[in-house]
Amino acid sequence: MSKKMTDGPAGKTPEYNLPDPALVSRTMAEVAERGQRIVQDFLKRQADETGNPDPLNIGSAFMEMTAKLMTNPARLVQAQMGFWQDYLTLWSNTARRMMGENVGPVIEESKGDRRFKDDAWRENEVFDFIRQSYLLSARYFTSAVNSADGLDPKTSQKVDFYTRQFVDAMSPANFVMTNPEVLRKTAETGGANLLKGLSNLLFDLERGKGKLRIRMTDDSKFKVGENIAVTPGKVVFQTPLMQLIQYNPTTEKVLKRPLVIFPPWINKFYILDLRPKNSFIRWAVDQGHTVFVASWVNPDEALAEKGFDDYMKEGVLAALDAIEQATGVREVNAIGYCLGGTLLATTLAYMATKRDTRIKSATYFVTMTDFEEAGELGVFIDEEQLKALEEKMGKRGFLDGREMATTFNMLRANDLIWSFVVNNYLMGQDPFPFDLLYWNDDSTRMPARMHSFYLRRMYQQNDLCKPASDPDCIELLGAKIDLRKIKVPTYMISTREDHIAPWKSTYRGTQLYKGPVRFVLAASGHIAGVVNPPDSGKYSHWVNENLPDSPDEWLAGATELSGSWWPDWHRWVTALDRTEVKARQPGDGKLTPIENAPGSYVRVMVND
Structure with missing residues (x-):
C-alpha cells in the first residue's frame, strides 16, 4: 500500500505516491543479498580466468591518438575555441529564452535520434540547455579525435568508435536527474520506478551470471514453433x-x-x-x-x-x-x-x-x-583482439553467443543498449514483447x-x-x-x-x-x-x-x-x-x- 504526500498552496497541491516503507525495507534487503551473491560469483569467475587487462586494445589506440593530437596543438586550440564560442552562445540564448524571447537552437540532434523525443527536452529551458550542452560536447569530442593526423585507418576507426561509445553512454537521457521523463515518472510513483528498475537490474545480472544481460523483450511471450517459426x-x-x-x-x-x-x-x-x-x-x-x-x-x-x-x-x-x-x-x-x-x-x-x-x-x-x-x-x-x-x-x-550479440548491439548502442537501460532500469518498466528482439536475443x-x-x-x-x-x-x-x-x-x-x-x-x-x-x-x-x-x-x-x-x-x-x-x-x-x-x-x-x-x-x- 502506498501513501500520498501533499504540499503546496490550496488548489495547487501536487500529489506523490510514496512506496510503503515495509516494501522499501524488504526490497533493499533483497537487493543487498542478491547483489552480494552476484558480485561474489563474478569475482570468482574472473579469478578463474586469465586475460589481457585491455583485450580490446583500446588504451594503446587512444595513446597513439593523443600523441598525434599533440603534434598539432594549434588545431586543438582552434577546436576548443569553437566549442567555447558555441557554449557561450547557448548560455546567452538560454538566458534570453528565460526572459521570454523566442530564440532558435544552437545545435540539434540528428534525424532519427529518439533519445530526446519527450517534449520537455525543448519546452523546458533547463532541459533544453542540458540537451544542447550535451550535443555540443559530443560534437567537440568526436571532431577532436577525428582531427588527429597520421593515424593508420584501423586505429582511427577504433578511436572514433569508442569515443562514440563513451559519448552515447554520457547522454543526459541515461541518468535519473537529467531525464525529464524519468523525473516525471519518479514523482508520479514516489520512486517506485527506481526500486522496480533496481530489481530489473539485479535480475539481468543474475540472468547473465554476473555480466549484465539486458532484457530487450518479454521472452516469456514467445515459443519457437508455437507463435514464431510456425510455417508448416x-x-x-x-x-x-x-x-x-x-x-x-x-x-x-x-x-x-x-x-x-x-x-x-x-x-x-x-x-x-x-x-x-x-x-x-x-x-x-x-x-x-x-x-x-x-x-x-x-x-x-x-x-x-x-x-x-x-x-x-x-x-x-x-x-x-x-x-x-x-x-x-x-x-x-x-x-x-x-x-x-x-x-x-x-x-x-x-x-x-x-x-x-x-x-x-x-x-x-x-x-x-x-x-x-x-x-x-x-x-x-x-x-x-584475435x-x-x-x-x-x-x-x-x-x-x-552472448559475446557476439554484445558486439552487434554496440554497433547501435543507443537503440539496442541505452534505450533499454532507460526503459528497464530508470523507468522501471518491463520490456515490451517483440518477436524481432526475442530472435535477436536468441x-x-x-x-x-x-x-x-x-x-x-x-x-x-x-x-x-x-x-x-x-x-x-x-x-x-x-x-x-x-x-x-x-x-x-x-x-x-x-x-x-x-x-x-x-x-x-x-x-x-x-x-x-x-x-x-x-x-x-x-x-x-x-x-x-x-x-x-x-x-x-x-x-x-x-x-x-x-x-x-x-x-x-x-x-x-x-x-x-x-x-x-x-x-x-x-x-x-x-x-x-x-x-x-x-x-x-x-x-x-x-x-x-x-x-x-x-x-x-x-x-x-x-x-x-
Whole structure:
C-alpha cells in the first residue's frame, strides 16, 4: 500500500505516491543479498580466468591518438575555441529564452535520434540547455579525435568508435536527474520506478551470471514453433551441423527447381519466419517455390574442430544431395543470408572447380565477399583482439553467443543498449514483447576453429576475394576458392543503412562474379530491409541495370521504387525457369521426415 504526500498552496497541491516503507525495507534487503551473491560469483569467475587487462586494445589506440593530437596543438586550440564560442552562445540564448524571447537552437540532434523525443527536452529551458550542452560536447569530442593526423585507418576507426561509445553512454537521457521523463515518472510513483528498475537490474545480472544481460523483450511471450517459426513443414534430413527443413506447399503447382536457403549460423534461421505476415519463407511457399531451409546447430565444445570446410560439406553440399533425394531434381535456386551468403559463394567457387552445376542461380542477402572495407565490425578485429579471442575459444571450444550479440548491439548502442537501460532500469518498466528482439536475443555459439578461420582469413586478411593465382588464396576441401569462377546468374540485395554488412562493401561482389548480376539496394538496415513483405508498404528499393565500378556511381544512376524488393526478386528468379510440376509434400521422395518444423536444432539455446 502506498501513501500520498501533499504540499503546496490550496488548489495547487501536487500529489506523490510514496512506496510503503515495509516494501522499501524488504526490497533493499533483497537487493543487498542478491547483489552480494552476484558480485561474489563474478569475482570468482574472473579469478578463474586469465586475460589481457585491455583485450580490446583500446588504451594503446587512444595513446597513439593523443600523441598525434599533440603534434598539432594549434588545431586543438582552434577546436576548443569553437566549442567555447558555441557554449557561450547557448548560455546567452538560454538566458534570453528565460526572459521570454523566442530564440532558435544552437545545435540539434540528428534525424532519427529518439533519445530526446519527450517534449520537455525543448519546452523546458533547463532541459533544453542540458540537451544542447550535451550535443555540443559530443560534437567537440568526436571532431577532436577525428582531427588527429597520421593515424593508420584501423586505429582511427577504433578511436572514433569508442569515443562514440563513451559519448552515447554520457547522454543526459541515461541518468535519473537529467531525464525529464524519468523525473516525471519518479514523482508520479514516489520512486517506485527506481526500486522496480533496481530489481530489473539485479535480475539481468543474475540472468547473465554476473555480466549484465539486458532484457530487450518479454521472452516469456514467445515459443519457437508455437507463435514464431510456425510455417508448416518437416525436417527431412540432418547432419551434425544442420537440419534440412522442407516446407509444405500451399499451391497445386510448384516451380520445378526447388529453392534452398542458407541463413547465417551467427543467428537462427527463423528471422525469415517470425510471423506469417512477415515470413519470407511462407511468402516464397505461396509463390510456388518448394522451399528448403538449413537450420544450423547451436554448437558446443564437442564441435570445436568444425571448420568452414565442414559447413560447406555438411551444410551446402549435403543439402544439395538431400534435396535431390527428396524431389528427384538436381537443379536448385539457392539463397544465402549474410554469413550464409559468404558460405554459398565459397561453395559455388568450389563447385566450379569440380564442374558441379546443381545450383542454377544464387541470391545473396546482405552478403560480403570482399572484406576490405568491412565497416565498424573491423574495430573488433586486430591481432591483439584475435589472440585474446582465440585463447578464450581455445578453453571453451566455442565463442559464447552472448559475446557476439554484445558486439552487434554496440554497433547501435543507443537503440539496442541505452534505450533499454532507460526503459528497464530508470523507468522501471518491463520490456515490451517483440518477436524481432526475442530472435535477436536468441544467441548462437560459434565453433572455435571455424570462427578463427572466418575472422582471420576473411575479415583480417581479406583472402576470400583473391584469385587462384595469389599464394594467399583460400583453399578448402582440396580446391582453391576463386569467386571469379562463379558464372551462375546472381541476384544481390543489400540495404542502405546496414551496420553489419555495409552496402558499398557488398557491392564489390558485383565486380567479382562473372555471370549475369542484378544488384538491388533496399532502404533500412540489415534485418528490416530484408524482412520487408510487400503487404507492409514499407521501405523502398533502388534498381540499376548497369554495374559500374563505383557504388556511388551505381546509386547516382539508380531508380527508386516504392515498397518491397521481394516481387522484383521473384520476377528475376522465375524468368530463369518457369517450368512447373505437381506440388511436392515432405516425404514424397526418398527421405523420410524426421520431425515437424522448425526442428530440434533451432530450439537449443546458449544456456542449454
